[in-house]
Amino acid sequence: MHVHILRCGEVEIPDVEFSQVSAIPTRQELKSIDAAAAAILPEDPTPSLDEIARQPDVSHLGAPQFAPQPIDDPLRIIVVGNDAALSAVLTRMMRADYMWAEVGYVPASSGGAALASTAAQNWNIPTDVDAAMQLALEGAVRPVPLIRNDTGLAVAGSATVSAWDNGPMMGEIIVDDTTIARGESDQNSPFGARLVPMVDAPGILAATAISPVANPRALGLDVTEDTAETGLLARFKRKFAKTPELGQLDPSSARTGRALQAGGPELRVIVDGVSGKRPVQRSTFYRHLRDLQIIRPE
Structure with missing residues (x-):
């Protein structure tokens, strides 16, 4: 497994190797995960977004599914920061179309202050940073719908x-x-x-x-x-x-x-x-x- 940990801003983080990015990562700062995804899957053999949209049924809008891409050595991207940071990373992944990558989330704030994370609450992710990191590193994928808006966020x-x-x-x-x-x-x-x-x-x-x-x-x-x-x-x-x-x-x-x-x-x-x-x-x-x-x- 290829693991990329993004520390978003000056937030609390356990003793792990990470890449430092802004509190809300920019497209330039996320080029490293773009490159990692391209190296693992240079060409996606599964139906494109346009092909999925043209399908006569709506199976892709039913129960969330595991990514269909044939990948033996997965990419796991772990975001340490707040919901806005996670949104920025998901937006980049969605626009570059590598949603097959696994995503871990560690809700964290600067100075160890309490962080109100709706995403963590929705997914039942621990609020303790160490416990959340352990889950992000060792836990299993459980797909959920990805919600976006008409401006691509x-x-x-x-x-x-x-x-x-x-x-x-x-x-x-x-x-x-x-x-x-x-x-x-x-x-x-x-x-x-x-x-x-x-x-x-x-x-x-x-x-x-x-x-x-x-x-x-x-x-x-x-x-x-x-x-x-x-x-x-x-x-x-x-x-x-x-x-x-x-x-x-x-x-x-x-x-x-x-x-x-x-x-x-x-x-x-x-x-x-x-x-x-x-x-x-x-x-x-x-x-x-x-x-x-x-x-x-x-």
């Missing part, structure tokens, strides 16, 4: 679609044929939706967001308090005003499906904590034609 842990200004959303979000969020005015409109990849078909689990999906400061939004009101009562109101809890979801709205589609005047798409650079009017998430060969417990 892979989702490791979660993604959200919301209003660009982080407020109530104008527009509509649909999972397969079911509308889970519709905003027509500022009154009682949802804040968007959040999705997570499933470990089995159909691939996507999504629910309506009933509070802002992200911290506005993290998005670079203006959060200057309105100080027009003065006096003791105004200061009291500002001091004790409740800030909406971020990321609250409506459990009754949860739906599973193969695709999520959103449309609206100014939408923000956030994939694993990284926001798109500009607003969009449409966004689609769907299951990739090849499954993710992730190392995870039974």
